[in-house]
Amino acid sequence: MATYIWQREDWPSFRWDAGALLSPLADARHRQGLFLGKMRDIGIDGRLEAELVALTEDVEKTSAIEGEVLNPSSIRSSIARRLGIPDAGLGPTDRKVEGVVEIVLDAAKNHAAPLTDERIFGWHAALFPTGYSGKDRIDVARWRSDRHGAMQVVSSTFSPAPVVHFEAPPAGCVPGEMAAFLAWFNTPQPIDPLLRAGLAHLWFVTIHPMDDGNGRIARAIADLAIAQAERSGQRFYSMSGAIERDKRGYYAALEAAQRGDLDITDWLLWFLECYARAIAAAEATTDRVFTRAKFWMAQDGLPPFSERQRKVLTKLLDDFEGNLTTKKWASICGCSADTALRDINDLVTRGLLVRNLGGSKNTSFTFRWPPTRPPDTPTG
Template sequence: MGGYVTQQWVPRATDGVPRRFTRSGSYQAFVPDALLDLDVRLDASVTGLLDEAEAHAREAADLASHAGLGQIGDLLVRSEAAASSLIEGYEPTPRAVAVADFVARGRESAVTVARTLHAVRASVERARDPHVSLVWDVVELQRLIAPRRAGVRAEPVWIGGRTPLEAHYNAPPHELVPGLLDDLDAYLASRRHRPVLAAALAHAQLETIHPFADGNGRAGRVLIGTVLARYGVAPRITLPVSTALFRDRERYYAALDTFRRGDRGAAIVTVVAEAVLAAAADALALSGQVTQWQHRQTEGLDAYLRGRSPTGRVRRGVAHTLVGDLPTHPVLDAASVAERYGITGVAARNALDSLAAAGVLRPDRKADRTRTVYVATELLDLVAEPGTPEADGVAIPLAPVTLEPETACGAWLPRAGRTCRLPRGHRGQHR
């Protein structure tokens, strides 16, 4: 069940800080049991749920070799990254994220989600290497997610409240974090438990350890996907588990809290298993939606070209090929098309202009001042969850930046002697 250790809190900066946040004192930090020693007892209903989740996940993964689902692998990655970030309060549209990913700049929220997209995309390949440590690889991937607060923390972190004295949860002391991560890595290497059970417990344990100053939730959800890949459940695709977790996120948060109180995993295992089951269904549904979308766009392109042809005949060329490849490359420009298909820049621009005129792509001349990019907006909308309006903002580089005061959290950080610069409404250290 774990236990508590007493820690001392002494704020480092007090000038201009409300008096209640300058108080020193002792607090209780939770230290979880080693997962290798955890005795997990699940009833028949949870065991049956695990059977169903793993069977459906394998079915979806097996279809990855089929052209329909194989093409949407990158869209599934986008769905997972967007939903995982949405849980943390980042709400750009999939279109904004895709453009930020392509041109390496964009609004702050889109840039933040693009960083998570890079991490999820990298995890797909790295999880297949049996020599890669899943846990310590997540530590490296966190550097992509939160570059300003990268690496294993060397400070206390907590959830809720402005100091550990009033926090909802205080994570283990930082000096214990490396050992706890080593135990988690040994647990996953032991393959002691079945895939979805191991993924759920590993995720809950990482969130309980809270090894980073920022990005714990997103990094922890990346770990779910890498465990499923390493254990052979979904080795070729990323199931959008975070999309399902987002739909019932309050229950997800409650399950994590229950794990921290020592329920030995029953609640979080149930929540993650249900999310894996839903993610497998989402992947299959998205495959059908993408196939239907491509069929409609091809018909629309044919109608446009037929109307421009003196003979009424349609000659299939690069534009038709692009429709088939858009699930993998939903944002394009003339240079990338010319290089990918070995054609001239003029031919690439003609193909893109034809697709834009047919309504398949939407030209965006503001994303990058030096070029026009073309976006498959309707296709990207297929991976969006409801309630994710595109935020207003100005373009910024895809690099660590400081948020403007009106979009930042603003909570006072006594140790840093400044206000919090993370986005307003985030979950983490002092929220």
């Protein structure tokens, strides 16, 4: 009797209930369309910043799912360099970070290129540049050999009775299984692109063709499938971030599908719901990006700001803590109180700052955008 789907006679003839998927698929696609439309309206700089945020999360979270902690500053710096954002901050160089960044960016930027065994091997080599996973030497940039036994996904390895969640096909089957998978992936399919991405993720994980790193590569393949559907090299949301926030549900859905009967409706339902959550999370975390982008776009054609004003306005658009005072302005810009007050009064005149109630020694200002024009101009 078959325990796993790859042991069934009809493998890999996946099937699903299209009726059960209709509503969540429509919701996911609706969210996708609204979000991507919104992103088109915020300008090049805004899209770049949103992309930096999303890719940084993707690299960090796809590793966190596997229990590996990467330095967010290193991730952001690596991606910023590759996107050509020179002022995004410099973090320490980390070889592990660089490898995961290469994979995530390749899946997004080179979405038109076919998925081949050599491309997967390149991703695998980027994940394990030393040839080791932890303290264990592994086969890098080639299909696994199972020289240490069957490929199993196991938990509680230090307990008397380890739990085997899944066992992959024997290594001898991997070349043929991967040839079939790659032929399917590189051939246009008459199914919705989001379902194709979810199916590709499950199919690759089920084959488990590498010694290690299968989950991260499977998520990259799903991202590649989504990028192909969107026909864009930019990614503004993180599927890995949404998966990491429901990691237990992710593994439970995968295990249930791999122990099922090739009806993968429940897995696809989970994948679509996860996708919708990724879009929702991106909407929440990129609100400040939208606000900043719209603000600077609205300034086109208006009198330019001074360098000091641009510096403080950037901070105000980034959830500046507390109210703004002349003293804070002078401290941020390294200028005199008189210069700070002149800068502030100019922004009050433009309606971007509003004086709060208080005596002359305690005068503070609140940033307002869209701007309002108060009837008075503060003088202290």
